[in-house]
Amino acid sequence: xxxxxxxxxxxxxxxxxxxxxxxxxxxxxxxxxxxxxxxxxxxxxxxxxxxxxxxxxxxxxxxxxxxxxxxxxxxxxxxxxxxxxxxxxxxxxxxxxxxxxxxxxxxxxxxxxxxxxxxxxxxxxxxxxxxxxxxxxxxxxxxxxxxxxxxxxxxxxxxxxxxxxxxxxx
Numbered sequence: 628x629x630x631x632x633x634x635x636x637x638x639x640x641x642x643x644x645x646x647x648x649x650x651x652x653x654x655x656x657x658x659x660x661x662x663x664x665x666x667x668x669x670x671x672x673x674x675x676x677x678x679x680x681x682x683x684x685x686x687x688x689x690x691x692x693x694x695x696x697x698x699x700x701x702x703x704x705x706x707x708x709x710x711x712x713x714x715x716x717x718x719x720x721x722x723x724x725x726x727x728x729x730x731x732x733x734x735x736x737x738x739x740x741x742x743x744x745x746x747x748x749x750x751x752x753x754x755x756x757x758x759x760x761x762x763x764x765x766x767x768x769x770x771x772x773x774x775x776x777x778x779x780x781x782x783x784x785x786x787x788x789x790x791x792x793x794x795x796x797x
Contacts, residue, residue, distance in 0.1 A: 631753070633755070633776070688711045
């Protein structure tokens with residue numbers, strides 16, 4: 628099992644780095660499955676709008692519930708997330724690696740993308756996961772302390788993806 632994670636204290640850094648790395652890896656011919664959370668500098672980010680880009684084609688899916696800003700609480704639409712997960716899982720057979728934008732509350736509870744992560748690991752695919760600092764302990768417990776950190780740098784991630792996919796092909 629080759630599972631790596633990126634965790635940054637800088638807000639939106641992990642999203643940006645994973646999106647850039649996935650784009651570069653795809654351009655190099657690495658077949659990815661998974662999710663990234665695109666960072667569009669033209670669109671203001673709020674906690675109310677959660678959009679995933681599904682790999683490899685970048686199909687965008689909104690996975691948040693449209694609630695007024697004054698309503699507190701989680702904006703995630705679990706049904707929309709599960710629909711996105713089904714697409715990711717259907718794309719795993721053609722993938723060389725899995726990228727998951729976030730290990731968060733849903734994953735810590737055994738939902739969300741944990742099934743896709745487990746399936747990818749069982750198939751021997753390299754797995755890359757974005758982890759927010761507050762979920763690092765839960766992620767490491769889930770990965771049974773076998774996950775290794777990568778720096779929040781696109782070049783380092785792409786280099787690892789190239790090496791991991793080449794090693795698997797041998």
